[in-house]
Each structure stands twice: as structure tokens, then as C-alpha cells.
């Protein structure tokens with residue numbers, strides 16, 4: 599029988615409410631899934647929160663760390679202590695290999711054994727494996743790329759703030775932007791940007807969010823400039 603997903607609402611600061619999370623876990627619960635950092639909010643929950651959850655539940659706890667290389671924060675060092683912890687990593691983000699569909703899981707051997715049994719026969723193709731190994735070995739390139747992304751994100755955050763938007767702190771390569779200070783619902787802003795061939799994701803009215811949020815990735819310098827120019831134009835016309 600298929601599982602029934604239950605969502606646990608985050609707090610107003612997008613943190614995890616440990617009591618709420620633990621309170622939803624019953625003997626029926628198979629797995630707790632936590633994206634850390636979270637998407638689209640971009641924030642991290644603290645190590646203490648994750649450890650408290652790991653101490654209090656018995657089901658599998660999967661922590662998705664697909665932005666690990668950008669935030670450098672992990673719970674993977676506790677895998678030896680927690681047989682029910684699984685950490686997921688991706689090569690889609692910092693390594694730029696999204697199209698190859700490759701990532702990895704870290705867990706104790708019995709969990710890995712179950713994963714092997716449940717996985718498809720050939721879950722990853724050989725070209726993706728070769729590219730992943732090459733990418734993981736080329737640390738100099740990856741570190742330079744990460745520094746470039748972080749610097750560009752910082753700059754974009756400042757420029758968006760200068761336009762009157764509220765940018766939430768982000769531990770990822772994307773930014774969640776609040777349009778309330780301009781009193782423009784994100785739906786209106788996102789549509790007007792699309793008319794200028796600029797594409798950001800509208801998160802207005804998404805679960806836990808009011809009508810004033812959009813998310814943008816950190817692009818190249820020219821992409822970021824296009825976004826800022828588009829936004830300035832839209833804001834002056836609304």
C-alpha cells in the first residue's frame with residue numbers, strides 16, 4: 599500500500615517545531631524527511647534540533663543535504679551513532695550535473711543494504727558515474743565555483759534589498775524574496791517579469807507562505823542584471 603505523507607508546518611521563522619514533528623510520528627510512521635537547508639525558504643535548522651529529533655523518534659530520518667557544499671553544514675558525522683539516519687547529497691547543485699541525475703546517500707550498512715534491494719537494477723548510468731567521480735576529484739574547480747556563487751548571491755541579495763524587497767537569509771544558491779514591503783503580490787510581479795522574459799518562481803500562497811513570496815536562483819552576472827533591471831522596470835510601472 600502506498601504511504602500517506604503528512605506535512606508538518608514550520609514556525610513563522612521557518613524553523614522546525616520539534617514537539618510538532620515528534621508529535622506526528624506514530625508507530626506507523628516509516629520515514630521522516632527533512633530538507634536541510636530547506637527549499638524554498640533557504641534556511642538551515644540547527645544541529646541540536648536534528649539531534650533532538652533523532653534521539654526521540656525510531657523511524658528512518660532522511661536529511662536531504664543537497665546544498666551541503668554551499669552551506670558546509672552537515673549531520674553526516676553522526677551516522678555512526680544513529681542507525682536510522684540517512685543523509686542525501688546531490689551532484690545537481692554545486693557540481694552542476696543536474697542533467698545527469700546523480701547523487702548519493704550516506705547511512706549505516708544495514709540501511710544501505712535495504713536501499714540496494716529496493717533500488718532499480720541500474721539506477722545510475724556509467725557516464726553519470728564517470729562525470730560524478732571526475733567532479734568529486736576536481737575540488738579546486740568546485741571550490742572556485744562555490745565562491746563565485748556565494749559572492750554573486752551576496753551581491754544579488756544587496757541589489758534586491760536596494761530595490762525595496764526583503765530578502766530572506768539563504769544557505770543555498772537561491773533566494774526567497776518577500777514583496778510585501780512594495781505592497782505588490784508576488785503573483786503580479788512574477789507575471790510582469792514573465793512578460794519581460796524573466797522567469798522566477800512564484801511562491802505566493804504556497805503552504806506556510808502569504809501572497810508575497812518569489813524565489814530566484816543566483817544566475818550568471820548578466821542574468822542577475824537582467825532580473826534587477828526587469829524588477830526595477832516592473833516596480834516603476836505597477
Ligand SMILES: Cc1ncc(COP(=O)(O)O)c(C=O)c1O
Pocket residue numbers: 633634635636637662664687688689690696700701
Ligand atoms: C531540497 C532539495 N532536494 C532535492 C532537490 C533535487 O535534487 P536532484 O536534482 O538531485 O534531484 C532540490 C532541487 O531543487 C532541492 O531543493
